Amino acid sequence: MLEARDVCFSYGVAGRVLDHVSLAVRPGEVVGLTGRSGVGKSTLGRILSGHYRPLSGRVIIDGEPHARGFNPVQYLSQSPAFSVDPRWTVGRVISEAWRPDEAMLRAFGVSEAWYDRYPHEISGGELQRVAVLRALAPGTRYLVADEISAPLDPLTQAQIWMALLAHAQKNGLGMLVISHDRPLLRRIAGRILDL
Amino acid sequence: MAELGERQTLEPLILPRMDNRVRSFAAAAVCLFLILLIPVAALMAGSAGVAPDFTARLVPPDWAHWFGTDQMGRDMFARTAKALTTSLWVGLFASACSVLIAVVMVLVSAASGRWMDALVSLAIDATIGLPHLVLLILICFALGGGPFAVTLALALTHWPRLARILRAEVMQIKQADYIISARHFGKSWAAIAVGHVLPQLVPQMLVGFVLMVPHAILHEASLTFLGFGLEPTSPAIGVMLADSMRYLTAGKWWLGLFPGLCLLLFVLCFDAVGNGLRLIFDPRTAQT
Amino acid sequence: MTLLSFSGFGLSFRRYHGLLASCETPVLNDIAFTIGRGEVVALVGASGSGKSLIAHAAFGILPPNARMHGSICLDGQPVDERTLPALRGRRMALVPQSISHLEPLARCAKQLRWAARRAGRPTDRETLARHLEAFGLDGDAAKAFPHQLSGGMARRMMMAIATVGDADLLIADEPTSGLDDENAEIVLSKLRGLADQEKGVLLITHSLAAALPYADRVCLIRNGRMEGEEAACAFDGAGEGLRSAYARALWQALPQNGFQVAHHA
Numbered sequence: 001m002l003e004a005r006d007v008c009f010s011y012g013v014a015g016r017v018l019d020h021v022s023l024a025v026r027p028g029e030v031v032g033l034t035g036r037s038g039v040g041k042s043t044l045g046r047i048l049s050g051h052y053r054p055l056s057g058r059v060i061i062d063g064e065p066h067a068r069g070f071n072p073v074q075y076l077s078q079s080p081a082f083s084v085d086p087r088w089t090v091g092r093v094i095s096e097a098w099r100p101d102e103a104m105l106r107a108f109g110v111s112e113a114w115y116d117r118y119p120h121e122i123s124g125g126e127l128q129r130v131a132v133l134r135a136l137a138p139g140t141r142y143l144v145a146d147e148i149s150a151p152l153d154p155l156t157q158a159q160i161w162m163a164l165l166a167h168a169q170k171n172g173l174g175m176l177v178i179s180h181d182r183p184l185l186r187r188i189a190g191r192i193l194d195l
Numbered sequence: 196m197a198e199l200g201e202r203q204t205l206e207p208l209i210l211p212r213m214d215n216r217v218r219s220f221a222a223a224a225v226c227l228f229l230i231l232l233i234p235v236a237a238l239m240a241g242s243a244g245v246a247p248d249f250t251a252r253l254v255p256p257d258w259a260h261w262f263g264t265d266q267m268g269r270d271m272f273a274r275t276a277k278a279l280t281t282s283l284w285v286g287l288f289a290s291a292c293s294v295l296i297a298v299v300m301v302l303v304s305a306a307s308g309r310w311m312d313a314l315v316s317l318a319i320d321a322t323i324g325l326p327h328l329v330l331l332i333l334i335c336f337a338l339g340g341g342p343f344a345v346t347l348a349l350a351l352t353h354w355p356r357l358a359r360i361l362r363a364e365v366m367q368i369k370q371a372d373y374i375i376s377a378r379h380f381g382k383s384w385a386a387i388a389v390g391h392v393l394p395q396l397v398p399q400m401l402v403g404f405v406l407m408v409p410h411a412i413l414h415e416a417s418l419t420f421l422g423f424g425l426e427p428t429s430p431a432i433g434v435m436l437a438d439s440m441r442y443l444t445a446g447k448w449w450l451g452l453f454p455g456l457c458l459l460l461f462v463l464c465f466d467a468v469g470n471g472l473r474l475i476f477d478p479r480t481a482q483t
Numbered sequence: 484m485t486l487l488s489f490s491g492f493g494l495s496f497r498r499y500h501g502l503l504a505s506c507e508t509p510v511l512n513d514i515a516f517t518i519g520r521g522e523v524v525a526l527v528g529a530s531g532s533g534k535s536l537i538a539h540a541a542f543g544i545l546p547p548n549a550r551m552h553g554s555i556c557l558d559g560q561p562v563d564e565r566t567l568p569a570l571r572g573r574r575m576a577l578v579p580q581s582i583s584h585l586e587p588l589a590r591c592a593k594q595l596r597w598a599a600r601r602a603g604r605p606t607d608r609e610t611l612a613r614h615l616e617a618f619g620l621d622g623d624a625a626k627a628f629p630h631q632l633s634g635g636m637a638r639r640m641m642m643a644i645a646t647v648g649d650a651d652l653l654i655a656d657e658p659t660s661g662l663d664d665e666n667a668e669i670v671l672s673k674l675r676g677l678a679d680q681e682k683g684v685l686l687i688t689h690s691l692a693a694a695l696p697y698a699d700r701v702c703l704i705r706n707g708r709m710e711g712e713e714a715a716c717a718f719d720g721a722g723e724g725l726r727s728a729y730a731r732a733l734w735q736a737l738p739q740n741g742f743q744v745a746h747h748a
Contacts (some may be wrong), residue, residue: 036663037634051375070381082372085391097380123706124531137380151530151689153705154736157742180663183692183739216499 007057032189049075080131091115098137125156219471244273263449288351297358357403365467398476406469486683492553525694528704594623602648635666
């Protein structure tokens with residue numbers, strides 16, 4: 001189980017962004033997280049993924065805190081363009097995390113023809129598939145998806161989520177889906193939390 | 196209804212816009228030409244420019260002596276070529292050493308903790324805080340002058356500005372999402388420094404190097420002009436300019452003018468190449 | 484009555500390959516649509532489909548390596564760099580995508596006054612305060628620097644600045660990105676209100692679902708091409724009224740509808 005226990009956070013001197021927040025995601029469960037803009041959804045997502053350390057409170061992954069090495073809680077952002085090195089080819093980008101097999105590539109609509117290209121040479125939707133696929137390495141047990149389909153067209157959005165949900169179900173992956181889009185959350189999440 | 200296409204194709208005829216790349220390549224070509232030509236001219240001159248010829252003292256520029264002769268009858272063209280050759284080697288070598296110092300310091304400070312970074316920052320600020328020339332004079336004086344002392348002094352004084360730029364760059368790169376991703380894929384700092392950070396620094400290093408060369412050359416000339424650099428007998432722009440001062444009031448204008456102009460041309464070319472490279476490597480201006 | 488028209492419009496960027504060789508990379512092709520008075524036309528496409536470039540082309544603020552072909556006309560008159568200075572801010576105005584398009588070191592009231600002065604409109608305190616009030620902005624918001632405004636207020640401030648010149652045509656580039664539903668609704672109904680006052684509005688957005696309740700017509704952009712124009716009211720039921728298969732596939736892929744991945748060529 002991925003748990004946030006009594007997490008507080010603030011940026012510098014500004015007021016509290018998160019005030020004693022707790023939530024839990026079980027393996028294989030899809031939890032939606034929504035709320036007004038600026039309420040700290042992304043911050044909570046990054047804290048759960050170990051990008052930020054909470055001011056107080058703890059994050060527990062299957063009974064253990066965050067440790068060095070491969071992080072079992074992977075974070076996916078809205079803009080994949082920033083989460084891949086612009087100087088690396090797509091093939092090198094993916095293999096930084098793992099080497100997916102043919103079936104995985106097909107499931108996520110990633111073509112091996114992109115492997116020699118640079119991130120700016122494929123479209124935003126294609127790059128988001130690459131980023132999603134990269135994060136699904138064997139060591140990943142939980143996924144925090146922060147508005148990953150917001151800038152995509154509805155078709156690409158549906159394709160990515162179908163593939164992701166099937167993979168999560170098969171591998172018992174727990175997911176926290178952060179989004180403004182309530183219809184989307186109602187479609188994919190087992191329960192929806194309002195922050 | 197005016198077709199936009201028409202207007203667009205006419206534009207180059209009305210105002211030929213000089214492309215940054217074309218300009219940079221022109222400057223690079225001139226630079227390369229000078230780098231090749233000056234040492235060759237210096238070699239071909241043989242003993243001219245060094246051996247005195249008291250039958251032809253202070254001759255104004257003519258076809259035999261393009262830049263005239265000096266008070267000892269030495270050909271100023273050959274002397275300028277030799278001086279610039281020295282400047283070139285000193286400038287290139289000192290700049291290369293400086294870039295190396297800057298990169299090593301920045302990467303070490305990035306890979307180690309906060310203390311090391313504070314130490315490197317302090318070194319940068321302290322070196323920038325002292326006037327360049329004072330530090331140069333001190334180092335040169337301590338080492339007793341000569342080409343080696345000048346090169347070492349230049350190498351030891353020119354790294355901080357580049358180091359500061361590189362350090363800011365590294366700080367920014369370290370915040371990038373893809374570095375954070377790499378960390379969470381379990382990559383070590385060393386792997387990240389080599390795989391993600393260093394390739395990003397190469398353009399800055401190259402630009403820093405090219406822009407540092409003219410700086411170093413000017414400082415070498417200043418040091419020598421002030422008498423702390425190369426030997427007063429050796430052909431050096433600084434020595435020639437210092438000597439020319441005594442004859443300027445006597446109307447011997449060519450003694451200072453030609454070496455000065457050559458130095459200026461040389462420095463401007465390097466500067467143009469460096470600035471062009473900077474624009475090409477910057478993604479915001481790469482396509483202009 | 485047609486206000487703005489794009490016909491046969493295309494755009495390419497000259498890019499360098501290697502050091503000196505350059506080539507033209509097309510980014511937009513065969514863009515043709517019109518906006519009439521009293522209409523909200525939505526330009527819908529995924530991010531990176533090139534839709535913002537259409538707005539930038541209309542205002543002549545493309546990067547220098549861009550090449551255009553085709554024509555853009557306002558009221559039948561060509562829009563180009565000779566006519567643009569008289570059009571920008573007076574006849575057509577842009578609501579930019581992000582707060583970074585505002586001057587960070589000037590208070591909002593001052594920037595509003597600049598815009599009014601450039602458009603030759605009254606710049607006295609009362610008129611401007613009344614104008615801000617129409618967007619639900621008070622004196623505190625006027626005194627603030629751009630970065631001090633919240634996302635929703637900043638968006639309304641940019642709309643206030645864009646509309647102070649009383650331009651006939653308003654182009655809003657992603658006016659709802661980063662806003663929650665409540666603020667997005669405020670912004671979009673403002674745009675609808677402007678169209679109802681006989682202005683023309685071009686709404687550029689990636690969200691088909693958000694645009695539909697406020698738009699009259701929808702132009703779909705995919706990979707730099709127009710994939711058809713549809714009446715907003717045709718997006719209904721199973722999409723039987725939609726003309727193109729692509730529009731139907733998009734409509735059925737929305738989570739509030741089927742969330743189906745139809746295989747579309």
